[in-house]
Amino acid sequence: xxxxxxxxxxxxxxxxxxxxxxxxxxxxxxxxxxxxxxxxxxxxxxxxxxxxxxxxxxxxxxxxxxxxxxxxxxxxxxxxxxxxxxxxxxxxxxxxxxxxxxxxxxxxxxxxxxxxxxxxxxxxxxxxxxxxxxxxxxxxxxxxxxx
Ligand code: DQA
Numbered sequence: 001x002x003x004x005x006x007x008x009x010x011x012x013x014x015x016x017x018x019x020x021x022x023x024x025x026x027x028x029x030x031x032x033x034x035x036x037x038x039x040x041x042x043x044x045x046x047x048x049x050x051x052x053x054x055x056x057x058x059x060x061x062x063x064x065x066x067x068x069x070x071x072x073x074x075x076x077x078x079x080x081x082x083x084x085x086x087x088x089x090x091x092x093x094x095x096x097x098x099x100x101x102x103x104x105x106x107x108x109x110x111x112x113x114x115x116x117x118x119x120x121x122x123x124x125x126x127x128x129x130x131x132x133x134x135x136x137x138x139x140x141x142x143x144x145x146x147x
Contacts, residue, residue: 003141004068005034005134006059007049008075021104023130030131034071037135041142053081060087064094069145071137073101078116089121097144099137100125 007027010017015026025033031047038045046068050056056077063070070091077084078100091098098121105128106113119125124140126133 001145002044002046002066002068003038003071003138004059004063005045005047005071005138006056007047007073008056008077009051011073011075012049012051021109023103025131030134033131034134034138037138041138043138043142045138053077053083056081057083057087060084060091063096063098064090067094067096069096069141070098071101071134071141072098072118072122073103073134074116074118078102078106078118079112080117082117085117085121088118092121092123097123097141099123099140101133101137102127103130103133104128 012027014022014030015024027049034045034047048059062068072088074081074084088098100116100118100122107127116125123144126136129136
C-alpha cells in the first residue's frame, strides 16, 4: 500500500514559517520522518507539497483511482476549499481512509481556523501534535487498511 501524504500551501516553508507554531524542522525532515514511520509500519509513503489547489484536487483523483489511502494536511485550504472537500469525499467513496492532520491546534488559534470543511469528509482528524501527528495518522491508516 502506498499512502499519499499531501501537504497544502506554505507547508514547504516549514522550519522558516512561524517556528513557534510549526516547529523548527523543515519539510525535508518531514519527508524523511514520514518515510521512516511508513517503513516501520510496512507502508510506502509518497510525501508531496503544493501551494496550488488544482494540484491538490488532482492528487485526490489520483488517490481514488489508484486506491491510495491519504494523509492530508490541507493547510489554509482546510478552512474554505469546497473543491478539495468534494475531492476528498471521492477518496472516501472509493473506500479509502483519509486522515486529516494539522501540526498546530487550529481550534486554539484565529477564529477563521476553527472551521474545517475537510473534517466532515475525513475518516479522522489529528491536531496539535506537531510533526508527530503524521506518525499517528500513518498508524491510523495502517490500522484501517489491515482491519
Ligand atoms: C495548519 C493549520 C492551518 O490553519 C494553517 O493554514 C496551515 C497549517 C497546521 O498544520 O497546523 O497552513 O494546517
